[in-house]
Amino acid sequence: MRQAVIVEEVSKYFVEWKKKPVNGKIIDRIFSFLRWKRKKFYAVNKVSLSIREGEIFGVLGANGSGKSTLIRLIATLLLPDSGSIRVFGHDVNREELAVRRMINRVSVEASFFKKLSAWENLAYSARLYGYTPTEARPALEEIFKHLELPEEKLSGSLENLSRGMQQKVAIARALFTSPSLLLLDEPTTGLDPKSKIQVQSFVRKMNKENGITTLLTTHDMNEAELLCNRLVIMKEGRIVAEGTPTELKKLITNGNGKSEVAVTLEEVFLKLANEGN
Amino acid sequence: MLKLKKRSPVIMELRASVAFFERMMNLMRRYIGWEIVFLAYTLVNCLTIGLIGVSSGDPQRVLYLVIGAILWGFLSLIFHELSENIAWERWEGTIEHTLMAPILRATHLAGNCIATVIYGLARTALILVVVSMFLKVNLGNANLFAASVILAVSSLSFIGLGLIGGILPLLSPEKGPQATHIIQALILLVSGVYYEIEVLPRWLQFFSKISPATYTLKAMRLALLEGKGISDLKGYIIILLVMGIVLIPIGYIGFRIAENYARRAGKLSRSG
Numbered sequence: 001m002r003q004a005v006i007v008e009e010v011s012k013y014f015v016e017w018k019k020k021p022v023n024g025k026i027i028d029r030i031f032s033f034l035r036w037k038r039k040k041f042y043a044v045n046k047v048s049l050s051i052r053e054g055e056i057f058g059v060l061g062a063n064g065s066g067k068s069t070l071i072r073l074i075a076t077l078l079l080p081d082s083g084s085i086r087v088f089g090h091d092v093n094r095e096e097l098a099v100r101r102m103i104n105r106v107s108v109e110a111s112f113f114k115k116l117s118a119w120e121n122l123a124y125s126a127r128l129y130g131y132t133p134t135e136a137r138p139a140l141e142e143i144f145k146h147l148e149l150p151e152e153k154l155s156g157s158l159e160n161l162s163r164g165m166q167q168k169v170a171i172a173r174a175l176f177t178s179p180s181l182l183l184l185d186e187p188t189t190g191l192d193p194k195s196k197i198q199v200q201s202f203v204r205k206m207n208k209e210n211g212i213t214t215l216l217t218t219h220d221m222n223e224a225e226l227l228c229n230r231l232v233i234m235k236e237g238r239i240v241a242e243g244t245p246t247e248l249k250k251l252i253t254n255g256n257g258k259s260e261v262a263v264t265l266e267e268v269f270l271k272l273a274n275e276g277n
Numbered sequence: 278m279l280k281l282k283k284r285s286p287v288i289m290e291l292r293a294s295v296a297f298f299e300r301m302m303n304l305m306r307r308y309i310g311w312e313i314v315f316l317a318y319t320l321v322n323c324l325t326i327g328l329i330g331v332s333s334g335d336p337q338r339v340l341y342l343v344i345g346a347i348l349w350g351f352l353s354l355i356f357h358e359l360s361e362n363i364a365w366e367r368w369e370g371t372i373e374h375t376l377m378a379p380i381l382r383a384t385h386l387a388g389n390c391i392a393t394v395i396y397g398l399a400r401t402a403l404i405l406v407v408v409s410m411f412l413k414v415n416l417g418n419a420n421l422f423a424a425s426v427i428l429a430v431s432s433l434s435f436i437g438l439g440l441i442g443g444i445l446p447l448l449s450p451e452k453g454p455q456a457t458h459i460i461q462a463l464i465l466l467v468s469g470v471y472y473e474i475e476v477l478p479r480w481l482q483f484f485s486k487i488s489p490a491t492y493t494l495k496a497m498r499l500a501l502l503e504g505k506g507i508s509d510l511k512g513y514i515i516i517l518l519v520m521g522i523v524l525i526p527i528g529y530i531g532f533r534i535a536e537n538y539a540r541r542a543g544k545l546s547r548s549g
Contacts, residue, residue, distance in 0.1 A: 014543050043543075072546075077373050079540045100379035111370040113300070115307040120300075127296030128378035130289030131281055139281055157307065178280050210280070 002088075004181055004213040005051040005074060010083030012044040012069055012237075043069040045237035046083070053088075056207050056214040058228030060221070060265075062273055066237040067217035068108070071185045074215065075105050087181055104179040108186040110166035118154040118161070118169045122176075129177045136176055143172040146202050147195075164195040171199060175206060182206070184216045188223060196220075200227060221265040231265075233272050241272050248272075293380040297388035301396060319350050320404055326471065327412045337502060340414055344498055345470040347408065351401040351428070352435050352490055356461055358393040359439025364446040364454040373546050382533060390436045398428075416501065423500040423507050427493060430517040434489035437524020438464075440532055447535035450544055464490055489520045 020035040022028050028035075044066045051057040059067045072078040074085055076096045084091060090098040112121045119133075126136035144151060147168045153161060158169070167187065174182060184203065188196045200223060206212045218224050224231055225245045233241040233248070241248055249263045252271050284292070305312050323346040330339035366372040375385070408414065442460055446453035467474070467481055468490035474482055485491045496513035499505040507514070539545050 012543075069543075072373075075373075075377055077377055077540060077545055078543055079537065081541075097379060097381065100377055103377075105373075105377065107373065109370060111372075111374050113304065113369055113371055116300075116303050120303045120307075124296050124300045124303075125374070125378075127299065128293050128375070128380060130284040130292050130379075132292065135281060176281065 002053040003050050003086075004053040004055075004088055005049075005057075005215065006084075006086045007047055007049045007070075007074070008084050010044055010047050010070075010073060010080045010085060011042060012066075012073060012078060012080055013040045013042045015040055042237045044073065044080075047234075047237070047239055048083075049232055049239065049242065051213060051215060053213055054207070054211045055229040056203070056216060056227050058224045058231040059215065059217045059234060060219075060224055060231060060269055061217075061234035064236075065234040065273075067234055068185050069237075070234070071105065071183050071215065071217060074181075075103060075183055076100055102180040103183060104174040104177055104181075105183040106167075106170050106174045106185065106187045108189055110163070110170045112158050112166065112169070114159040115157055117156055118158050121158060121169070122173055125173050126176075131177075139176040139178075140172055143175055143202075144168075146205070147171065147198050164191045167191060168195065168199065171202070175212075178210065178212075180213060182212050182214045184214060186217055186219065188218070188220060196223070203227060221269055225265045233269060235273050235275075240275070241268075290380055290384045293378065294384050294388035294391070297385075298392040298395065301392045305396075316400065316403070319400075320407055323347055323350065323404055323408050324411055327408060327414075331412065336415060339412055340416075340502055341498060342471060343408055343412065343414060344501055345494060347401060347405055348428075348494055348497055349465065349470045349490070350404060351397050352431065352493065353461055353465070354397045354400065355393055355432060355435040356439045356442055356464070357457075358396070359389060359436065360442025360445070360457040360460075361454060362389055363443055364450070367446070367450060367546070376536070376545065382536070383529065386440060386529060386532065390439070393439070394432050394436070397432075418504045419501040420504045420506055421500075423505060423510055424497055426507060426514065427496045427500060427510065427517070430514055430521065431489060431493035431496075433521025434493075434517055434524050437521055437526075437528045438489070440525065440528025443528070444531045444535040447532070447539045447544065464488055467491070469494055489517055489524075492516050492520075 016039045017036045018039050019032070020037050022032045022035060047066070047070060049057075059070060061067045069078065073080055074087065074092065076092050076099055079093060084093070086092070087099045088102055090102070092099050113124070116124075122136065122140055123133035126133050141151070144154070149165060149168045149172070153165060154169070158166060161169070167190070171187060187203075188199050191199060203214060203216070204227060207214055216224070216227060228245065230244050231242070231248060232239045241251060243251070245265055248265065248268045252268050253263055323343060326346040327339055327343045330342040363372065366375055378385070409416065442457040445456045449456075463484070467477065467484040468488045469485065470490070474485040474491060477485060492513045496510045496517070499510060
């Protein structure tokens with residue numbers, strides 16, 4: 001099977017400037033503006049993974065573990081400091097336009113022009129992806145039907161829609177372009193249970209029927225287990241475990257006589273994410 | 278699910294370039310209250326400056342000042358809209374969506390520039406009509422064709438300056454937009470918007486010579502006050518064209534470098 005994404009030894013660090021503590025001397029206080037210290041922290045540290053075409057691949061991790069940074073690196077929004085990322089054979093650094101033509105992304109925060117209506121925002125996206133709003137409308141209407149998004153709500157200012165509805169519009173915006181790779185960064189965070197189920201079943205449907213390869217980050221272990229063929233768990237920018245949900249469960253059942261059926265992914269996550277703390 | 282047909286790259290780029298104009302029109306409609314406020318403010322500003330000329334009793338002085346006020350309104354709007362675009366999209370939270378769209382950065386920036394110039398021209402024309410009626414400005418001697426050419430040519434160099442200004446918010450999300458205001462203020466100071474540049478201290482006059490607004494204002498005043506034609510103004514037109522041809526690529530290349538820096542330093546988004 002073809003590899004959709006190959007991430008090899010990728011690292012990404014950010015720099016933080018921190019002020020060193022000032023002692024009581026007046027001269028130190030005057031020149032305190034010179035006492036800045038450069039601190040490098042790795043958001044993603046030598047990460048390697050590969051995602052097969054047509055699979056739903058999950059990335060689990062606590063807040064700040066590097067999940068969103070990894071998605072941004074694949075989405076061409078960040079440049080890696082070392083290592084390489086290829087999307088369907090295209091290098092994200094050197095062939096960013098070719099990569100952008102194959103991907104779309106839903107971020108945790110619904111990023112829209114808040115005063116514009118959903119339709120106006122979608123018309124903007126349609127044009128950016130080379131379609132007229134009229135061409136894009138039937139595909140969008142179909143998605144709205146699946147997600148039970150009432151069309152009469154789509155003409156008013158987007159800021160008046162609930163968080164759940166905004167997120168559904170974001171999902172529609174990412175999917176109508178039929179991306180080969182869909183990057184979902186915590187797409188169901190903040191959604192009510194019904195909306196969550198609708199989004200999850202739609203992601204599965206898109207994956208099954210259209211073969212859309214999906215990279216999903218989530219804090220919801222049930223969602224990960226339900227949707228993902230394979231998973232990685234990230235901790236402090238590194239991958240600490242990789243496998244199918246069953247394989248990951250085996251990691252903590254081995255040796256304690258417990259069956260993997262009796263273990264939840266949440267237990268696996270808590271154990272692996274807290275190891276070494 | 279309905280699968281949309283993939284378009285050729287050329288069609289994609291052409292369609293994408295329209296996105297920015299359409300977005301601007303939609304935003305204007307949604308922020309109509311603010312549009313009216315800004316228009317009224319610019320209008321009152323132009324009238325106030327024109328009335329300073331009226332108080333001097335010299336009709337030519339009125340026109341001199343009005344040209345400065347209206348033209349500065351146009352040029353500063355182009356500079357402001359282009360340079361603030363990144364800061365504003367970052368504030369809205371849409372910057373990553375726009376920058377990861379599968380279009381050339383040149384299309385993105387050109388689309389933005391065209392939309393801004395059309396908006397600026399429409400706004401300036403409206404202000405010109407109202408100010409002319411209110412101050413009874415006599416344009417009988419004016420060469421309006423030459424003035425239009427000057428306006429078009431000067432737009433190029435201000436597009437270039439706007440693109441250069443747009444680099445700063447990419448480099449520094451907090452201080453960048455503040456720095457663009459300083460650049461805008463300096464251009465206002467040195468370009469002879471309301472006075473001849475000769476009144477400036479000699480060391481500041483150097484900056485007047487490298488500001489495209491200086492040549493725009495001089496040429497525009499010659500066209501509107503003295504009725505000079507294209508042949509009389511060709512020196513200014515060439516200078517403005519050269520400035521535009523130099524500044525636009527500098528702005529574009531600088532923007533690309535700054536965008537890559539922002540991608541490396543993680544400065545595109547506000548959070549996450």
